[in-house]
Amino acid sequence: xxxxxxxxxxxxxxxxxxxxxxxxxLMKKLGLFWTDWRQGRLALADWPARWNxxxxxxxLHD
Amino acid sequence: MTxxxxxxxxxxxxxxxxxxAPWASAPKPDLAPDAAPEGQEATLEAPVFxxxxxxxxxxxxxxxxxxxLLERQSEVFERSHPDIRVxxxxxxxxxxxxxxxxxxxxxxxxxxxxxPSLWVKRxxxxxxxxxxxxxxxxxxxxxxxxxIAAPLKWNGFMWGVPHHLDPYVVVxxxxxxxxxxxxxxSALTLPLGTEDWSTLGASMASxxxxxxLAIDERDxxxxxxxxxxxxxxxxxxxxxxxxxxxxxxxSAAMLNTLRGSVSLRAPDDSAAFWQAMAAGxxxxxxxxxxxxxxxxxxxxxxxxxxxxxxxxxWDKAYVFDxxxxxxxxxxxxxxxxxxxxxxxxxxxxxxxxxxxATGFFARLPFRL
Numbered sequence: 001x002x003x004x005x006x007x008x009x010x011x012x013x014x015x016x017x018x019x020x021x022x023x024x025x026l027m028k029k030l031g032l033f034w035t036d037w038r039q040g041r042l043a044l045a046d047w048p049a050r051w052n053x054x055x056x057x058x059x060l061h062d
Numbered sequence: 063m064t065x066x067x068x069x070x071x072x073x074x075x076x077x078x079x080x081x082x083a084p085w086a087s088a089p090k091p092d093l094a095p096d097a098a099p100e101g102q103e104a105t106l107e108a109p110v111f112x113x114x115x116x117x118x119x120x121x122x123x124x125x126x127x128x129x130x131l132l133e134r135q136s137e138v139f140e141r142s143h144p145d146i147r148v149x150x151x152x153x154x155x156x157x158x159x160x161x162x163x164x165x166x167x168x169x170x171x172x173x174x175x176x177x178p179s180l181w182v183k184r185x186x187x188x189x190x191x192x193x194x195x196x197x198x199x200x201x202x203x204x205x206x207x208x209x210i211a212a213p214l215k216w217n218g219f220m221w222g223v224p225h226h227l228d229p230y231v232v233v234x235x236x237x238x239x240x241x242x243x244x245x246x247x248s249a250l251t252l253p254l255g256t257e258d259w260s261t262l263g264a265s266m267a268s269x270x271x272x273x274x275l276a277i278d279e280r281d282x283x284x285x286x287x288x289x290x291x292x293x294x295x296x297x298x299x300x301x302x303x304x305x306x307x308x309x310x311x312x313s314a315a316m317l318n319t320l321r322g323s324v325s326l327r328a329p330d331d332s333a334a335f336w337q338a339m340a341a342g343x344x345x346x347x348x349x350x351x352x353x354x355x356x357x358x359x360x361x362x363x364x365x366x367x368x369x370x371x372x373x374x375x376w377d378k379a380y381v382f383d384x385x386x387x388x389x390x391x392x393x394x395x396x397x398x399x400x401x402x403x404x405x406x407x408x409x410x411x412x413x414x415x416x417x418x419a420t421g422f423f424a425r426l427p428f429r430l
Contacts, residue, residue, distance in 0.1 A: 016212040017298040021187040023180055026301045027282035034285050037321065044309035044317055055302075
């Protein structure tokens with residue numbers, strides 16, 4: 001059995017994530033953003049702003 | 063006897079009849095214990111036994127290897143628990159990080175399901191689960207890692223019992239990595255610094271449209287792991303807001319080398335993929351740790367030595383654990399049996415067995 005916590009800088013990940021119930025939906029959206037970006041419909045520089053717009057829309061519809 | 067005495071006796075008799083009438087009209091027991099013939103004793107006991115036996119339906123939304131392993135372990139459980147029968151069914155977890163809209167249809171009337179851990183909180187909020195706190199075996203509840211427990215907690219309860227975790231890592235072909243030289247002439251080495259990513263991007267861009275990253279584009283957790291590695295940000299916070307200008311940072315050029323119509327290959331556990339990776343077809347691959355370690359172990363030592371697993375992303379505040387957890391359906395009539403079975407499937411010795419089992423190479427137990 002490896003001692004994962006003894007791997008120095010390669011430590012076992014043990015931090016609480018910012019996981020909410022809406023994560024599965026957000027991850028699905030992230031996949032769509034990735035597709036848009038890869039196919040040239042979304043510039044990387046525009047990604048964060050568009051993402052914030054998406055979050056705002058989702059909150060409006062809560 | 064006088065007439066008055068006749069009346070008194072008659073009234074006493076009527077009173078006696080009235081008082082004893084309820085016993086006379088009471089339904090007879092179906093079968094008096096001592097009235098059953100000897101040959102019928104077994105048939106009398108059988109229905110009682112059937113009522114006590116719990117039939118559990120368990121849906122495994124995981125790969126075939128996980129299903130087979132649980133099937134074997136559940137058979138052992140049934141031998142020591144004759145009152146519980148377990149029917150395992152397999153459903154594909156096509157997208158480990160997104161809850162499918164038809165989850166309830168997929169799991170049907172399952173009492174228990176093994177689902178990607180990231181689904182659990184969403185399912186709990188939907189009201190389709192029972193709390194699972196009491197399904198933790200022994201003191202397991204107090205021994206949980208925060209990274210694993212947090213996606214399962216909601217409203218003061220635990221809604222899932224973790225079965226395994228499988229954190230994402232980036233695998234590098236060191237020869238292709240070191241072909242990119244820093245400004246001072248030194249070759250790139252792991253872990254990559256902030257400036258190293260733009261050096262890498264420039265080097266890869268010079269190779270034209272040749273794909274150099276192997277990643278499953280249908281897996282958002284893999285995409286977030288890669289974006290987190292390239293931007294230096296916590297991958298979970300990339301789903302939040304206010305991430306500012308990460309798209310214009312030093313890593314943007316590197317990310318942009320992935321654009322275009324070139325298809326990216328999803329890493330898998332086939333020997334062909336890992337041989338191609340070792341031969342330098344890809345500079346990097348994003349995969350769950352179990353896939354990466356099994357793939358590298360399948361290579362000849364000389365080939366394997368050319369690949370490095372980069373776990374530096376684990377130093378960040380979050381890493382996608384890629385694990386799965388047991389949940390209990392809110393509609394179950396067999397909650398107690400469900401919790402017994404889950405506790406048995408996640409007990410400490412079995413966790414170690416899972417780690418050692420063929421096909422579960424490097425899938426980490428949730429308790430260490």
